[in-house]
Amino acid sequence: MPAVIDGDRTLGEGDFMSGATEDRYPDHFGLxxxxxxxxxxxxxxxxxxxxxxxxxxxxxxxxxxxANADFLAEPAGLPQ
Known part of the structure; x- marks a missing residue:
């Protein structure tokens, strides 16, 4: 079930595309x-x-x- 959680995550280097081309994603698994x-x-x-x-x-x-779409529409101010 979708929910808002209490947290303070901030952006970091791992949130940016990396590599010589634009088709690389952050190396979440350290590969x-x-x-x-x-x-x-x-x-x-x-x-x-x-x-x-x-x-x-x-x-x-x-x-x-x-359920995710309905949940995200509310804080985005979109009609459900």
């Missing part, structure tokens, strides 16, 4: 060590600052796509 984050330091800092300034909530979603 591609040594590959730096995508973009330069200034670009990542700018994106992080802009995203951090937006309202945000930590949520847990389940396997029920319709």
């Amino acid at each position: 591609a060590p040594g590959i730096g984050g995508g973009g330069d330091d200034l670009a990542r800092a700018t994106v992080t600052a802009r995203l951090t300034a937006l309202p945000h909530h930590e949520v847990v979603l389940g396997h029920d796509v319709n």
Whole structure:
């Protein structure tokens, strides 16, 4: 069941695409060590600052796509 959780997660290097091409995802499983984050330091800092300034909530979603959509529509201000 989808829910808002209490947390204070912030953006980090692992949240950015990495590698020489745009088709690489963050190395969540540690299978591609040594590959730096995508973009330069200034670009990542700018994106992080802009995203951090937006309202945000930590949520847990389940396997029920319709329940997730209904749950996410409310804080996004979308009609259900």
